[in-house]
Amino acid sequence: xxxxxxxxxxxxxxxxxxxxxxxxxxxxxxxxxxxxxxxxxxxxxxxxxxxxxxxxxxxxxxxxxxxxxxxxxxxxxxxxxxxxxxxxxxxxxxxxxxxxxxxxxxxxxxxxxxxxxxxxxxxxxxxxxxxxxxxxxxxxxxxxxxxxxxxxxxxxxxxxxxxxxxxxxxxxxxxxxxxxxxxxxxxxxxxxxxxxxxxxxxxxxxxxxxxxxxxxxxxxxxxxxxxxxxxxxxxxxxxxxxxxxxxxxxxxxxxxxxxxxxxxxxxxxxxxxxxxxxxxxxxxxxxxxxxxxxxxxxxxxxxxxxxxxxxxxxxxxxxxxxxxxxxxxxxxxxxxxxxxxxxxxxxxxxxxxxxxxxxxxxxxxxxxxxxxxxxxxxxxxxxxxxxxxxxxxxxxxxxxxxxxxxxxxxxxxxxxxxxxxxxxxxxxxxxxxxxxxxxxxxxxxxxxxxxxxxxxxxxxxxxxxxxxxxxxxxxxxxxxxxxxxxxxxxxxxxxxxxxxxxxxxxxxxxxxxxxxxxxxxxxxxxxxxxxxxxxxxxx
Amino acid sequence: xxxxxxxxxxxxxxxxxxxxxxxxxxxxxxxxxxxxxxxxxxxxxxxxxxxxxxxxxxxxxxxxxxxxxxxxxxxxxxxxxxxxxxxxxxxxxxxxxxxxxxxxxxxxxxxxxxxxxxxxxxxxxxxxxxxxxxxxxxxxxxxxxxxxxxxxxxxxxxxxxxxxxxxxxxxxxxxxxxxxxxxxxxxxxxxxxxxxxxxxxxxxxxxxxxxxxxxxxxxxxxxxxxxxxxxxxxxxxxxxxxxxxxxxxxxxxxxxxxxxxxxxxxxxxxxxxxxxxxxxxxxxxxxxxxxxxxxxxxxxxxxxxxxxxxxxxxxxxxxxxxxxxxxxxxxxxxxxxxxxxxxxxxxxxxxxxxxxxxxxxxxxxxxxxxxxxxxx
Numbered sequence: 001x002x003x004x005x006x007x008x009x010x011x012x013x014x015x016x017x018x019x020x021x022x023x024x025x026x027x028x029x030x031x032x033x034x035x036x037x038x039x040x041x042x043x044x045x046x047x048x049x050x051x052x053x054x055x056x057x058x059x060x061x062x063x064x065x066x067x068x069x070x071x072x073x074x075x076x077x078x079x080x081x082x083x084x085x086x087x088x089x090x091x092x093x094x095x096x097x098x099x100x101x102x103x104x105x106x107x108x109x110x111x112x113x114x115x116x117x118x119x120x121x122x123x124x125x126x127x128x129x130x131x132x133x134x135x136x137x138x139x140x141x142x143x144x145x146x147x148x149x150x151x152x153x154x155x156x157x158x159x160x161x162x163x164x165x166x167x168x169x170x171x172x173x174x175x176x177x178x179x180x181x182x183x184x185x186x187x188x189x190x191x192x193x194x195x196x197x198x199x200x201x202x203x204x205x206x207x208x209x210x211x212x213x214x215x216x217x218x219x220x221x222x223x224x225x226x227x228x229x230x231x232x233x234x235x236x237x238x239x240x241x242x243x244x245x246x247x248x249x250x251x252x253x254x255x256x257x258x259x260x261x262x263x264x265x266x267x268x269x270x271x272x273x274x275x276x277x278x279x280x281x282x283x284x285x286x287x288x289x290x291x292x293x294x295x296x297x298x299x300x301x302x303x304x305x306x307x308x309x310x311x312x313x314x315x316x317x318x319x320x321x322x323x324x325x326x327x328x329x330x331x332x333x334x335x336x337x338x339x340x341x342x343x344x345x346x347x348x349x350x351x352x353x354x355x356x357x358x359x360x361x362x363x364x365x366x367x368x369x370x371x372x373x374x375x376x377x378x379x380x381x382x383x384x385x386x387x388x389x390x391x392x393x394x395x396x397x398x399x400x401x402x403x404x405x406x407x408x409x410x411x412x413x414x415x416x417x418x419x420x421x422x423x424x425x426x427x428x429x430x431x432x433x434x435x436x437x438x439x440x441x442x443x444x445x446x447x448x449x450x451x452x453x454x455x456x457x458x459x460x461x462x463x464x465x466x467x468x469x470x471x472x473x474x475x476x477x478x479x480x481x482x483x484x485x486x487x488x489x490x491x492x493x494x495x496x497x498x499x500x501x502x503x504x505x506x507x508x509x510x511x512x513x514x515x516x517x518x519x520x521x522x523x524x525x526x527x528x529x530x531x532x533x534x535x536x537x538x539x
Numbered sequence: 540x541x542x543x544x545x546x547x548x549x550x551x552x553x554x555x556x557x558x559x560x561x562x563x564x565x566x567x568x569x570x571x572x573x574x575x576x577x578x579x580x581x582x583x584x585x586x587x588x589x590x591x592x593x594x595x596x597x598x599x600x601x602x603x604x605x606x607x608x609x610x611x612x613x614x615x616x617x618x619x620x621x622x623x624x625x626x627x628x629x630x631x632x633x634x635x636x637x638x639x640x641x642x643x644x645x646x647x648x649x650x651x652x653x654x655x656x657x658x659x660x661x662x663x664x665x666x667x668x669x670x671x672x673x674x675x676x677x678x679x680x681x682x683x684x685x686x687x688x689x690x691x692x693x694x695x696x697x698x699x700x701x702x703x704x705x706x707x708x709x710x711x712x713x714x715x716x717x718x719x720x721x722x723x724x725x726x727x728x729x730x731x732x733x734x735x736x737x738x739x740x741x742x743x744x745x746x747x748x749x750x751x752x753x754x755x756x757x758x759x760x761x762x763x764x765x766x767x768x769x770x771x772x773x774x775x776x777x778x779x780x781x782x783x784x785x786x787x788x789x790x791x792x793x794x795x796x797x798x799x800x801x802x803x804x805x806x807x808x809x810x811x812x813x814x815x816x817x818x819x820x821x822x823x824x825x826x827x828x829x830x831x832x833x834x835x836x837x838x839x840x841x842x843x844x845x846x847x848x849x850x851x852x853x854x855x856x857x858x859x860x861x862x863x864x865x866x867x868x869x870x871x872x873x874x875x876x877x878x879x880x881x882x883x884x885x886x887x888x889x890x891x892x893x894x895x896x897x898x899x900x901x902x903x904x905x906x907x908x909x910x911x912x913x914x915x
Contacts, residue, residue, distance in 0.1 A: 169757070175851035176858045177759065184755040214806040221716060224708040229728050231773065235735065235743065314627035322621055323628070332628055334898060335635040341827065341897040342890060343834025345864045346642065349886040352871070353641045358593050374634055381631060407617035428730070435736025438836040438864070442871050484738045484837075491745055491841050505746075512742050516735065523734040527727045 018081075021205035024068040025219075028198030031061055035190035038183075045186050046166035055166055055182075058190050059159025065197050066153030072204045073145025077138075085208035089143030094135035097147040100196075102128030104151075111170070140208045144216075148200035152193040159186065195223070236516070243513025246506030250275040250287035276510055288501045290511055292456070293486040296365070297518060299456055300444075300482055301434050303369025304376050309426055311373075312380030319381075320388045321410050339378040344438040347375050351443035359477055365456060366476040368444030372433045379432065383425025387418040420533035424526050431522030435515060437484035445485050456480045483515040572615040576622050578607040583626060642890060646883035649682055667884060673847035675870075675878040682881035684888060686847045690764065690862040691833060697768025697856065698775050698832035703825045705772075706779025710824070713780065714787040715809055733777035741838035744770045749842055752857075762844040762859040770842065771835045779828035786820020786904075787813060789911060819907040823900040830896040834889060836864040845869045863889050 037043045038054070045054045052060075076083045105127025110120035135143045158164050168182040199216045206215035252273040279289030315332070323329045351371035359366050391414050399409040456475050481489075490508045501507040565573065582604040589597035611619035650664035657665065672681040709729065713722055748770070749761040756763065790813050798808040814821070843859040847866060850858045861869070863885040874882055 171757075172857075174855045174857075176855055177757070178855065178857035179757040181755055181757060210804045210807055214804040217806045218716065221708050221712050224705055225712045225717070225721075225725055228705070228709055228732070228776070229725060232728050232732050235740075239739065239743070311627045311630060314624040315631055318621070318624035318628040322624065332631055334901060335632045337901050338894050338897050339631065339635055339638075341830045341834070341893050342638070343836065343864060343893055345834070345836040345867050346638070346886050346890045346893075348871075349642055349645075349867065349883060350638045353645045353883070354637060358590060374638075377631065377634065405617050407620045410620075428734075431734050435734070435738065437736070437738045438868060441868055484736055487738050487742055488837065488841070491742060508742070508746070512739050516739055519734055519736055520731060523731055527730065 018205055018207075020068055020072050020075075020081075021201050024065055024072065024201035025198060025205060027061060027065040027068065028194045028201060031058070031065065031190055031194035032198070034058060034061075035187040035194060038187040039191070041183075045183060053166070055159050055162075055164075055186060058186065059156045059161075062152050062156030062159065062190065062193055064156075065193070065201075066149045066151070066156055068149075069145050069152065069197050069200050069204070070149035072201070073141050073149065076141035076145075076204070076208065083141055083204075083207040083209070084211070085140035086210070086213075087139060088137065089135050089140045090213075091136065093144055094132050097135045097151075098128040098132035100151065101131035101147065104154075140212075141204070144203055144208070145200050148196045152197045155189050155193050164189075195220070236520075239509065239513050239516055242509040243516075244510075246503065246508075246510030247274070247276050247513055249503075249506065249510075277514065288507065290483065290486055290514060293481045293483045293511075294514065294518070295456055296480040296482040297434060297484075299365060299480075300368055300372055300440065301430055303366065304372035304433055305426065305430060307370055307373030308376035308380050312377050313384045313422060316381050316384035316388055317410060317415075320385055321406070321414065336378045336381050339374070340382065344375060344436050345441075347371050348439040348442040350374070351439060356443060362477070363442075363444050363479040364477045365444055365480050368440045368482070369476075371439045371443045372436065375436065375439060376429050376433050379429035380422075380426055383429070384418070384422045387421025387425065388414060390421060391417040420529070420537075424530045424533070427522055427526035427529060431519050431526060434522060435484055435519040437488050440482055440485055441488070444479055445481070445489075483511065483518060487511045487515055568618065569615070572611070572618050575607055575611040575615065576618060579604055579611060579619075579622060580626075582607060638890070642883050642886045646880055646887050649877050649880040649884055652877060653682060664884075671849055675874070675881070680877070682877070682884070683847075684863070684884060686849050687861050687863045687866050687885060688888070689849055689853065690843070690860055691864070693764040693850075693856060694768045694771055694835075694839060694859075694862055695829060695832045697765060698772035698835075699825070699829055701769055701772030702775040702779050702828045702832065706776050706824065706828060707783050707821055709776070709780045710783035710787055710821070711809060711814075714784045715805065715813060729777050729780050732773070733781075737774060737835060737837040738841070740770050740774060741841040744838055744842045756857045758857050760844065762842055763857045764843075764850070764859040765856040767839050767842045767859050767862075768856070770838050771832050774835055774838065775828040775831040778831045779824045782824035782827050783817075783821045786817040786824060786907065789820065789907070790816045791911060817907070819903045819910075823903040823907075826896050826900040826903070830893045830900070833896075834864060834893055836868055840865040840868040 034043070035058075038045050038058075043049070043054060045058075047054060049057060072081065075081045076085065102124045106120050106124030109115045109123035110117070113120075113123075115123065131147050135147050137143070164182060164185060166182050166186075168185070169179050170185075171177065171179040199220055202219040203212040203216035206212035250273070253271070275287035276289045277291060277294060279287060279291055319329055319332060348371065351367050351374075355367040355370050356363060395413050395417060396409055399413045400406075404412075456478070487508070490504075490511060582600040585600035586597055586604055589600060608619060608623065611622075650667070653666040654661050654663045655665040655669065656662075667682060667684045670681065671683050671685045673683050673686060674681050709725075713726060713729075717725065744766065748766045749763075752758070752763050752766045753761045794812055794816060795808055798812045799805070803811070839862045843861055843865050845861055845865060847861045850856075850860060866885050867882045870878065870882060
């Protein structure tokens with residue numbers, strides 16, 4: 001569908017008068033970037049740039065932008081610019097503009113003019129209602145540019161005249177005190193004006209009408225998509241930047257510096273040493289590490305997968321292959337979706353009330369495993385079901401036509417065909433539960449710093465006993481730690497952290513980074529597997 | 540009256556059919572296979588009962604179950620597989636039932652403790668919602684849920700204000716606007732956004748956003764509903780995007796092409812055809828996003844103050860006290876007795892709210908699927 005309306009015929013018709021509109025869009029982009037920089041404190045609004053204070057600079061650009069938008073709108077109305085405006089800017093724009101102007105009117109009346117609540121409400125209603133009429137009633141070129149341009153112009157004037165200057169503060173007068181400061185208000189107002197005027201300018205660039213609206217809306221939608229990816233990128237890049245110093249503390253590279261690793265009876269010293277992920281925490285350690293938490297997370301995930309995957313896949317098989325649609329299958333679907341949306345902390349409470357008393361009354365690794373398994377179950381069921389449903393019926397029919405029994409068909413035709421989907425779903429589900437803190441908080445948490453000697457060893461922990469239940473595994477029945485919990489404990493430990501690790505902030509960020517790496521590698525594998533299988537299916 | 544008897548008739552008819560099916564099944568199956576399946580079923584039920592009763596002997600019926608299942612797998616694979624998968628399917632319902640029962644049972648004492656007598660009738664648990672004091676230490680000990688409900692509502696409102704418009708716009712972008720190459724980048728990006736653990740969001744919020752917000756708004760101490768709401772909104776965003784995108788792509792292509800053939804722009808087709816047609820699915824997406832926001836725990840726990848009280852005034856978003864989820868995560872450590880039960884009350888409220896939202900969203904989606912004539 002994309003691009004269906006963008007022919008050469010239309011774009012070729014852009015005249016040079018549209019340069020004004022294009023210039024306005026450019027100004028809006030510039031303002032957007034400046035406001036973001038100010039918000040993240042990359043530039044300080046009180047310091048001058050080339051002799052002009054940043055606030056004044058922002059104000060001047062805002063005024064230019066507002067002026068350009070209004071000029072274009074009026075020019076189009078008077079017929080100087082060739083456009084195709086609709087009879088009205090529409091109710092959505094009118095509602096949005098009147099809301100903004102309602103707020104402005106109310107604030108000016110109550111804060112600047114000092115009117116009472118009734119008076120300011122009246123003023124606000126008049127301003128808001130007037131904006132609504134101004135937007136909805138006249139032709140689109142006036143309706144969509146004047147309110148936006150006026151807003152931007154007004155903000156610019158307020159900035160230039162210093163009504164809102166660098167030292168401006170508005171105490172809200174709440175019982176729990178809070179104020180708006182210039183450092184927050186100026187960038188946010190600039191962002192808002194840039195967005196609104198940018199939209200109006202983009203609309204003008206498209207010559208209003210259906211095509212103008214199309215362009216205006218697309219600008220907003222693209223900005224939104226870009227912002228989401230930008231946030232993701234910033235989050236990951238920031239965590240990486242802050243985490244790497246702590247992660248690399250004590251990193252050594254060279255033959256024989258690493259710990260001994262035994263494999264098939266042959267013991268080899270690794271050629272590198274990364275204490276943060278190879279050590280536990282101990283008094284005498286040169287560098288503290290989080291090895292027990294990493295191992296704990298791995299075992300948690302293994303336990304949850306062993307519990308939930310057979311259960312979920314089996315249930316999905318019965319649901320899709322055997323069951324006739326009826327009350328029972330509907331109940332299962334509702335239950336699955338209900339389980340999927342149940343908050344993780346509720347799973348934690350359930351594990352605390354149901355599992356902990358049944359495994360020795362203490363918080364234990366196995367309680368954590370099962371709790372996470374309960375969380376993983378609906379995800380596995382839903383994705384497996386989708387994967388099994390996606391297997392074409394022809395496969396089943398062909399197999400049945402050969403006289404193969406139902407179960408044989410499922411086992412040798414349906415499951416292999418559905419396997420890629422199931423595997424992908426399981427990996428993505430595992431990525432989700434590996435980072436969960438809330439459920440294990442109540443079911444398996446140990447200490448903040450766990451010595452390397454207490455790293456769990458589930459396989460070595462099995463023993464047989466004389467009394468029922470005959471099999472015991474103290475490792476499973478002990479509390480241990482996991483990466484997400486470790487990070488939580490590091491946050492809550494606060495000041496006391498400095499006694500154990502040399503550089504608490506580095507240690508925290510490094511833990512966050514390791515957690516992110518563990519979880520996102522599950523996602524990377526899952527997404528990669530999906531691409532691989534899809535490509536193989538297509539070729 | 541006539542209708543009910545009709546329904547009863549249909550019910551007995553179905554029952555009779557079931558019974559006949561069962562009899563046929565018993566007649567057709569070998570006796571030995573029947574015995575195996577019977578042993579499996581009985582031992583599994585016994586193991587479940589033993590587990591519920593905290594019996595150390597649970598292992599015995601469980602081993603019997605494993606043994607009979609192994610034998611059945613070797614001799615009567617088809618039947619055994621069917622019975623096994625059936626029991627697996629039932630277990631999902633069982634787990635939901637167990638969650639419901641156990642968190643309810645645990646919350647009963649405090650509901651009883653907070654009973655109020657209104658004009659002669661004792662209403663259990665009413666005081667949880669009629670006064671605003673949470674004090675677990677000094678008498679009078681009171682466990683009000685009002686401050687936490689207020690916090691949850693504040694956070695959810697802000698989060699929805701962020702996640703709903705941005706999520707729907709992103710879903711439109713992914714399903715209708717984006718060129719394939721861009722889509723292949725942004726879709727996994729949204730998925731990864733969902734994958735970042737909530738404690739990492741919380742950690743960044745705690746170390747970067749909270750101090751910054753306290754500085755910007757000149758508040759006393761750190762923790763604001765505003766920024767928790769924004770972070771939680773970001774976390775609910777992927778849910779909204781993926782569900783809304785499914786809804787938008789389920790609108791038949793013929794409807795969109797029909798509109799485009801009339802000479803409309805892409806955007807006109809979206810606003811006047813695609814969005815209205817997918818409206819119920821998109822609202823289900825927003826509902827599910829709201830459910831996510833309500834249940835979000837760790838970010839709220841580390842970013843809020845953790846003091847269960849109302850903000851002054853009520854709409855003061857610059858202070859963040861506690862939500863239902865953060866109450867549980869903050870207090871589970873030192874809580875015992877009644878206070879622990881009070882945490883379960885918070886869990887019950889969360890569970891019921893989110894379950895109702897989930898069922899509502901499913902109903903809406905079901906109606907939408909029926910409208911487009913897909914398989915229900």
